[in-house]
Amino acid sequence: MNKSKQTYKFILSGGGTGGHIYPAIAIANELKSRYNGSEFLFVGAKDRMEMEKVPQAGYNIEGLWISGIQRKLTLKNLMFPFKLMSSLFKSRRIISKFKPDVAIGTGGFASGPLLQVANSKGIPTLIQEQNSYPGITNKLLSKKANRICVAYEGLERFFPKEKIVLTGNPIRKDLIEIKSKKAEALIEFGLEENKLTLLVLGGSLGARRVNQLIESKLDFFKNHEIQLIWQCGKLYQEQYSTYNANDNVQVHAFLNTMDLAYAAADIIISRAGASSVSELCVVGKPVIFIPSPNVAEDHQTKNAQAIVDKAAAILVKESQLDSDFNKVFEQLLKSEDTRKSLETNIKKMALVNATKDIVDEVEKLLKVNEQ
Structure with a gap:
């Protein structure tokens, strides 16, 4: 592991389930060990489990008023456009204030608005897609994302091939x-x-x-x-x-x-x-x-x-x-x-160095951004 005296500001979003939250925390921990003294901010959905789990891991988190679209017509669906506008507005405020060097999304409702705003402001973005079949949020974000780290082969069906890196999903050491x-x-x-x-x-x-x-x-x-x-x-x-x-x-x-x-x-x-x-x-x-x-x-x-x-x-x-x-x-x-x-x-299908390999890709984005 290359430790650096350089410090950065990292913004991460992943939530809704442990499958989105723990990879984001693992990536943050690896970044912290490489860039000691760097600043970290997580962004999640207000009423979801990340609001509890991320602070337990020692990181600050901001909550957005956001949820997914239900499969049937519900009051929640009617509220979705308002939640999306609110989340985009708050994401702009968060990013303008925090000024991150890179934005990382591991899935979940909040990662959509946050990375959308980061992309629009020219901040390098990395998506970590855990599944063999991506959801609609990551499909949309992939068009502007700089790097897409995946856990399965064959995802060029959904994402631009030149952006894909096969890394696997972060796992417990x-x-x-x-x-x-x-x-x-x-x-x-x-x-x-x-x-x-x-x-x-x-x-x-x-x-x-x-x-x-x-x-x-x-x-x-x-x-x-x-x-x-x-x-x-x-x-x-x-x-x-x-x-x-x-x-x-x-x-x-x-x-x-x-x-x-x-x-x-x-x-x-x-x-x-x-x-x-x-x-x-x-x-x-x-x-x-x-x-x-x-x-x-x-x-x-x-x-x-x-x-x-x-x-x-x-x-x-x-x-x-x-x-x-x-x-x-x-x-x-x-x-x-x-x-x-x-x-x-x-x-044979195990990818044991996923966290390290994902952070290597983050590192490349930082270097390109500094040039």
């Missing part, structure tokens, strides 16, 4: 080497070494259909001598915590030691949000993706399919769980060769 943590993980979760462990991940809030599936399959897992680490999400903790009394089942609202949970797992069931997919490529375990169908552009299915196309994971759609899950899971259990093949193939 403690996930890069989990193989050596298996013994510690078994102790941490009180697991038996001679039984296979299934890790179920539904995101921080939880995934209703995934939780329903796991609840309905507890006897099925018991019959196959599977021990279960079930992250059900905070919305569902009360509903499912009673199953902690079962042998071989432990229910968690949230997993604070994700590295050890991954290290303990022999098979993983997961949603297919961009950050989760990037982490799972690095972790390198057999994965069954159950994408959420209730997201914009059905991007989780597209994220999962990009991995499945490389014979690196299994995809079961929510609509096929009742008919297909048992058969798919039993085939995976019976074939150690299949599990090893999935591990090998998904690891």
Whole structure:
């Protein structure tokens, strides 16, 4: 890492979900380590989780009155033009006052107005697109953006090819080497070494259909001598915590030691949000993706399919769980060769230096701007 005595002003926007917020924070942390003494300002949506998470990470944040467009006619949709005008006006004020050297967007409602204003003022902009299928905001911003960092191949279908750099998504550094943590993980979760462990991940809030599936399959897992680490999400903790009394089942609202949970797992069931997919490529375990169908552009299915196309994971759609899950899971259990093949193939897709590579691109924009 090249540390510089030069200082800059960085403005970042990413929010709505952890998948947008944590990459932005990771990029800011890497920039801070390279350019000690630089100034940072985040811009988010007023009522979203970034207003809490960004200050917890030690950064200042300004909130815009902005939200997405709903799929059906609602009062929120009627308010959208007013919110957009308000957000563009406030973004102009923020940028005029802060005077950033570069603007970075990692997705979310607020990144649209902020980067639009930055582009109009000639400030270098970088977009970090986490998904295999970008949303409308990043498609629009890409026309004026200087650099677009992506996590999947083939995005020249949506973005100007000359601006695209394949970097991957920022991931937690403690996930890069989990193989050596298996013994510690078994102790941490009180697991038996001679039984296979299934890790179920539904995101921080939880995934209703995934939780329903796991609840309905507890006897099925018991019959196959599977021990279960079930992250059900905070919305569902009360509903499912009673199953902690079962042998071989432990229910968690949230997993604070994700590295050890991954290290303990022999098979993983997961949603297919961009950050989760990037982490799972690095972790390198057999994965069954159950994408959420209730997201914009059905991007989780597209994220999962990009991995499945490389014979690196299994995809079961929510609509096929009742008919297909048992058969798919039993085939995976019976074939150690299949599990090893999935591990090998998904690891090939890992991009472990994403944060560094994205900040290298920011650095190039700074140098061009100084010339």
